Amino acid sequence: MIHFTNVSKRYENGYEALKHLDLTINKGEMCFLTGHSGAGKSTLLKLIMRMEKATNGQVVVNGENLTKMSKSKIPALRRNIGVVFQNHQLLFDRSVFDNVALPLLIEGADPKMIGNRVRAALDKVGLLKKEKLNPIMLSGGEQQRVGIARAVVKKPPIILADEPTGNLDPKLSSEIMHLFEQFNEREVTVLIASHDLDLIARMGKRVLTLREGSLINGGGNR
Amino acid sequence: MSEVGKPHNRGVTPRGASVSARPQPQVKKKPEQPVAKGASQSEINTRNKTRSWLRHHRMMAIDSLWRVIRTPFSSLMTWAVLAIALALPTGLYLFLSNAQVVTSNRDGSAQVSLFLKMEVSESQAQALRLNLETRTDIASVAYISKDQAMKEFKQFSGFGEALDYLDDNPLPSVLVVRPANTLTLLNQQEALFTELDKMPEVEEAQLDMDWVKRLYHIMELSQRAVSALAILLGIAVLLVVGNTIRLAIESRRDEIVIVKLVGGSDAFIRRPFLYTGIWYGLGGGLLAWWIINISLLWLEDPVNALASAYDASSFELIGLGAGDSLLLILTSTLLGWLGAWLAVSRHLGDIEPR
Structure with a gap:
């Protein structure tokens, strides 16, 4: 599903975020990505989203070579990836429901279907009763779950999460990890960047460890 | 919008019917299963796409109109600026048409x-x-x-x-x-x-002949001057709408970033702003039309008095006909759309998720 072949990323200021990275994540696999801040976790995720372009090497996602991908095809790529952000990236000018419905709206889904899908996703994250609220009225954990509902509402083949439990207490964190596990059981490829090592260890999944732009653990095809 | 619906066809349905975890290190292209199903399937897809495309247009048209109306004061200001810029050349054009009628009606012009x-x-x-x-x-x-x-x-x-x-x-x-x-x-x-x-x-x-010639050339000159003025003020309309749309884009920056992150195409992101431009243009055109008609009404009495003083009581002020009115409003709407296009193509590219 996700293949990195000798991928390097050097930013314009000369900072080398990733060095000669090789990585394969299979379809339906769930992996964790760890490392100190600045180790290149975010860069790796951004390369998969094509928010950044690799300086060297090839990134292939869902059969598409992102290094050669034209700009006009980026939206289609992103529609196949559900992303959860540490800072939630919610819109505070609309309700929880409308936030979650956004990916379906972009896809041009039928309004009737949108209602069902959004409620199913909100039900999954336990926020069905708060669909009419503005996300600003929700707690951090709830906002994070709205973000997760938005990421999964379209049932994308890939889910990426960047520190999804960053600001949450341990109990909430493990609840949210458990949610990702449930999606993974449905053959969804899940990649979670996190530095909550205890939690990751308890999950018993493949762990990719980055240090100074190189994979020191978990790379290659398992 | 072209890839709409694909994720669902790709076997990530709850049942996972067509899912097969293939551990191939080099996955090339996915086999295009929907195509194999025949024309009927793709026809339905096309129809659905068209329908959802139209639906989104309708939604964005309503949404952007609502956004324009929700800020009545600033919208009214924009409309007024556009209306004045449009009413000026239109009014001068009307003045010239009337002047032409007056001069051609005069006997012994030459x-x-x-x-x-x-x-x-x-x-x-x-x-x-x-x-x-x-x-x-x-x-x-x-x-x-x-x-x-x-x-x-x-x-x-x-x-x-x-x-x-x-x-x-x-x-x-x-x-x-x-x-x-x-x-x-x-x-x-x-x-x-x-x-x-x-x-x-x-x-x-x-x-x-001298004064006939002079008059003739004055008229021609005035027509050109009005055309030049119309072009300049048309550009002004473009810039005003463009700037207003630029501000709208700026105020919705977060939303644009998020929409880009979840895979909104450029056309999808552009659409509400283009409609905003259309609403500004349409509103400005209607207001200009209203200003001109009010002014004509206001001028009617003195013009009639003047005409009767010249023994030309049959003279009637030419107003904006149906065709001219339509042209004014259409041009204004088009200018609004074009101004929005300029702003959007100039500024949307700058907003990328980081």
């Missing part, structure tokens, strides 16, 4: 004075007058005899009594020819003039 040769007698002159009057390109001919000419000259020249000392009347008799109204073009009038000038009885023809 009257020709035929100074007859001294040896032409009064009866010959009268015969010539009758002869000329039968022509279709001549409206009327007036005869001024030598004596009449002398009398007028004495009266208006200020020489008065001094002229009594002349032995005989040095003034020729004159035929004043008024070309028919059908001769509207300058060169038609000139052709008539040269023809009259060559007549054997005529010593010299004098076309009272």
Whole structure:
């Protein structure tokens, strides 16, 4: 599903975020990505989203070579990836429901279907009763779950999460990890960047460890 | 929007029917299963896409109209600026059309004075007058005899009594020819003039052409000036809408970033802003139309008074006809759309998720 072949990323200021990275994540696999801040976790995720372009090497996602991908095809790529952000990236000018419905709206889904899908996703994250609220009225954990509902509402083949439990207490964190596990059981490829090592260890999944732009653990095809 | 629906076809349905975890290190292209299902499937897909595309257009049109109305004060300001910029050239254009009607209605706009040769007698002159009057390109001919000419000259020249000392009347008799109204073009009038000038009885023809020419050129100049003004103000409309849309884009920056992150195409992101431009343009056009009609109403009384003072009580002010009104509003809407396009294509690219 996700293949990195000798991928390097050097930013314009000369900072080398990733060095000669090789990585394969299979379809339906769930992996964790760890490392100190600045180790290149975010860069790796951004390369998969094509928010950044690799300086060297090839990134292939869902059969598409992102290094050669034209700009006009980026939206289609992103529609196949559900992303959860540490800072939630919610819109505070609309309700929880409308936030979650956004990916379906972009896809041009039928309004009737949108209602069902959004409620199913909100039900999954336990926020069905708060669909009419503005996300600003929700707690951090709830906002994070709205973000997760938005990421999964379209049932994308890939889910990426960047520190999804960053600001949450341990109990909430493990609840949210458990949610990702449930999606993974449905053959969804899940990649979670996190530095909550205890939690990751308890999950018993493949762990990719980055240090100074190189994979020191978990790379290659398992 | 082109890839709409694919994720669902790709076997990530809850059942996972077509899912097969293939651990191939080099996955090339996915087999295109939907295509194999035949035309009926893709027809349905196309129809669904068209329908959802139309639905999104409708949604964005309503949403952006609502956003425009929700900030009534600033929207009204924008509309007013656009309306003034549009009403100015339109009003001048109307003024010119009215002026043209006034000038073409005036008889004798280009009257020709035929100074007859001294040896032409009064009866010959009268015969010539009758002869000329039968022509279709001549409206009327007036005869001024030598004596009449002398009398007028004495009266208006200020020489008065001094002229009594002349032995005989040095003034020729004159035929004043008024070309028919059908001769509207300058060169038609000139052709008539040269023809009259060559007549054997005529010593010299004098076309009272200078002011006609001047008027003609003034009108042409004014038309060009109005066109230039219209172009300049059209550009102003573009810039005003463009700037307003730029601010709208700026205020919705977060939303644009998020929409880009979850895979919104450029067309999807552009759409609400293009509709905003259309609403600004349409509103500005309607307001301009209203301003012009109010102004015409306001001018009606003095214009009628002026017309009756000139014995032209039949004169009626030309307003904006249905065609012109439509043109004004369509142009304005188009300019709004175009201004939004400029702003969007200039600024949306700058907003990328980081």
